[in-house]
Amino acid sequence: MWKPHAPPPQRITKSPDPESQQRNVRRIAQIVKLKPEFLDKYKEVHAAVWPEVLQQIKVCNIEDYSIYHDPATGILFATFKYVGIDFEGDMERMRENVKVREWWAMTDGFQESVVPGAKNSESGSPPWWKELEEVFYLE
Template sequence: MKRQAFKMFLKPGCEAEYEKRHNEIWPELRQLLKEAGVGNYSIFWDRDTNILFAYQEVSGDQGSQDLGTTEIVQKWWAYMADIMETKEDNSPVSIPLPQVFFME
């Protein structure tokens, strides 16, 4: 099991909508993530910076940010593009964070 963390950027004033959309995550997207081996997926919001910190555990070869070739992920990115900082293809600006400490 690999642990992955990354940060993304929420647009100011969009925190309630971001949380609402994730509370209503599409069942087909949830299924895709599980089938890809993504679990224990959490996203935290730093209200001082509007940075979103994401953590996930991955048992397969791809994390959530590697599934952008799928139709459902591309639709999700388009759905989220109005409330997050994104690239030209609507994928979120996502910066991987290297692990520097782990304690079991």
């Protein structure tokens, strides 16, 4: 689901834990299309995301995760920060979680990928959500 095409701009920050390594902070934005007949269901399930899924997202070093919807186009726009030191490893750990895979199977059914050849979130390649290139950022 979160496999990037090209590395986005990164910024190195010191971890609040002095014993841990420095970490890369990556801002990631992605899109996918929501099937219009699933708008209400999509909002309903995201109003009560399964605790196991929320926990795994945090364990995999994802913060500030938001999803927006454009009703005119049906596009879902997601943005989050990856604050760990091993993005690929964390995304593999995400895929290993049975409840996350169940969540993806459910929510993928509500969506249409805009990535040619994408099969589902679990496969990871090509990614289900299309990653967007960051062209401007003001901190």
